[in-house]
Amino acid sequence: MLRRLDLRGQSLTTAQLRRLVPRAEVDVERATRAVMPILEDVEARGVAALIEITGRLDGVQLTDIRVPAEAMTEALDGLDPAVREALEESIRRAQIVHADQARTDVTTQVVPGGTVTERWIPVERVGLYVPGGLAVYPSSVVMNVVPAQVAGVGSIAVTSPPQPEFGGLPHPTILAACALLGIDEVYAVGGAQAIAMFAYGTEASEPVDVVTGPGNIYVTAAKRQLRGLIGIDSEAGPTEIAVLADDTADADNVAADLISQAEHDPMAGSVLVTPSEELAAAVDAALARLVPQAKHAERIEVALRGSQSGTVLVDDIEQGLKVVDAYAAEHLEIQTADAPAVAARVRNAGCIFVGAYSPVSLGDYCAGSNHVLPTGGFARHSSGLSVQSFLRGVHVVDYDEQALADTEPYVTALADAEDLPAHGAAVRIRFEARDER
Structure with a gap:
């Protein structure tokens, strides 16, 4: 059901990976x-x-x-x-x-x-x-x-x-x-x-x-x-899930998680990244069995067969990490041997779900994490919704007379270097007036 992208044996740059990985096209x-x-x-x-x-x-x-x-x-x-x-x-x-x-x-x-x-x-x-x-x-x-x-x-x-x-x-x-x-x-x-x-x-x-x-x-x-x-x-786009999995993963679990995000929208992206052809085949078989049983089977099948979804075959987990970092998924599941250690090496994802018992559905509802997350690769530079999203950091500067006097030579030197002498003068005038008194 999922189209295949075989990257094995290829040494690709981050820019090349970003162009190759499945992604919904949004105008x-x-x-x-x-x-x-x-x-x-x-x-x-x-x-x-x-x-x-x-x-x-x-x-x-x-x-x-x-x-x-x-x-x-x-x-x-x-x-x-x-x-x-x-x-x-x-x-x-x-x-x-x-x-x-x-x-x-x-x-x-x-x-x-x-x-x-x-x-x-x-x-x-x-x-x-x-x-x-x-x-x-x-x-x-x-x-x-x-x-x-x-x-x-x-x-x-x-x-x-x-x-x-x-x-x-x-x-x-x-x-x-x-x-x-x-x-x-x-x-x-x-x-x-x-x-x-x-x-x-x-x-x-x-x-x-x-x-x-x-x-x-x-x-x-x-x-x-x-x-x-x-x-x-x-700027939220269609939802997306990437699953980085090896041959220790349960194919039914992986398939169910890919389906869960495809259920949202025909444009939803579901991507499996794996070094295991056996797992890829088993996931396809599980999808063929599970999708027809789903309430929104038609919507799910459109999403899974779309160009935004697919299986990416890689040489090993090392290459798999490069792929998922280039993809920067909204939701990233790690279903591998030693999943916590692998997850700790991920740099780009909206939210990371570690191991077989941390599915994306948990984060959607009751993990305690936030499910308003960056999509479309924005996880390379943006965070999910948090308390920080509603706060502004404001610096409050409080120098006394002596502290400013000690700093005046530095301000003047930098102001002159930038050809902004009034900046230095705004400091010096305070002490010139004091000295005249």
Whole structure:
């Protein structure tokens, strides 16, 4: 089922590997051209534009974009007890992990009388996007809200696409997750128009400082276009999993994990990297058996047969590590002998799952880690969502008179070297005035 890419016996550069490894093709530039009129319309007309665009694109006629409080209460009251318990446990575990990411102010004495303090200040207001579409993502509510709350963000708004079958409200499980977390500002707006609402503000909602959360290509295009006016987490593309495995791996486990990500989207990427032809064949056989049994078999098969998925054959784990580092997967599983040691050598991945009992599905829901992760190779330079995503480090400089006097010759020398003499003069004037007295 998975196409094969045989790299054995080849010595390839990182650039060559990046071109060769399977990857979903996403044309964000084309999507940006499509969303520009939407962004401009929301900026100009606010709520009226949001209601009109939602009717046109989502087939839902709204009278108000904000979800009423009673709908949140009803959603929580009607939540399946087993789902509520699972969400509460997911929240608890995420809070434990993210609490350890909290930052404390640090003051460094540079010279006697001269200090620099790094203060960590949360952004004032954030907008959190929870996707709709082919699946329901209450887990994304947890993953976005918890780090923002731990960071100390004072104002949190959530938006999710309206669903015709639920009277134009977001899915009730999403509303229930918001209620569990104490979020009462929720909007029934999706797509690029939701990002515009957050960025520009409307008569019904204040603008935000940061927008996080995954979405479709139009959400990604809107985030790219509005970046700078707002901070963003990353440009999310189709989900992806890479599994680095050797002949110690269980083929059924590997196949099930590849299927689990293919279930998200026909464009999802599922990549196996292995030195074992026997394992590759066994995984193909397991996929042929397991895919037809899956609820979303058609969607899964399209994803697995797509150019973004495949099996990469390598000489050994050493070459396999080079391949997965070049790929920089959103999710990377290590199912090899001595998996912890192999995982410790990985440099590029959104999240690393170690061994047979740490599947990606665990991270999606209840590991305590965050599942909002960089895709499309962005893990080479970007991190997943964390408390840090909602904090700004601000340096506070505090020098007394003598500490500045001692430093004046250095400032003057560097200012003169850069032909910026007024910089040095701004220091010297303080002491010239003192000496004249």
